[in-house]
Amino acid sequence: MSDSYIEGMLRGDIAPFMRHINAQLHVGSRWESDYDDELSRLAPRLTALIDDAADAYCVNGRSAGVSEFFSGNECFSVISGELRDILSSPRNDSYWQRRTMTALMLVSRGENPFSC
Numbered sequence: 001m002s003d004s005y006i007e008g009m010l011r012g013d014i015a016p017f018m019r020h021i022n023a024q025l026h027v028g029s030r031w032e033s034d035y036d037d038e039l040s041r042l043a044p045r046l047t048a049l050i051d052d053a054a055d056a057y058c059v060n061g062r063s064a065g066v067s068e069f070f071s072g073n074e075c076f077s078v079i080s081g082e083l084r085d086i087l088s089s090p091r092n093d094s095y096w097q098r099r100t101m102t103a104l105m106l107v108s109r110g111e112n113p114f115s116c
Contacts, residue, residue: 010107014097043087054080078102 008016011022070078082102085095 014100039087046087047084050080050083054083 004016006017008014014015053078057079058070061075082099088095
């Protein structure tokens with residue numbers, strides 16, 4: 001199994017890898033197709049809150065030392081971009097490619113993007 005999803009990733013197809021990851025998640029953490037309808041319904045209201053949420057995270061995160069690895073306005077652009085992507089299409093390959101690239105950027109700086 002690992003060879004097939006690694007080969008797929010090398011070709012730019014991350015769907016098998018994401019299916020593999022999804023299979024490892026606790027059932028309550030998996031993205032289900034029912035969520036697509038709910039996300040579509042709520043997206044317009046949530047989109048209006050993105051800039052405020054990103055600003056609050058970055059300002060409060062800086063004082064708590066959580067967002068200190070971002071430079072300048074980078075925190076706001078990364079967080080607001082992530083939130084917009086989440087609302088746009090979490091089933092889309094480019095969404096997961098952007099998630100992976102953001103995680104790799106943070107890991108390359110010595111940060112753990114998965115710690116809370």
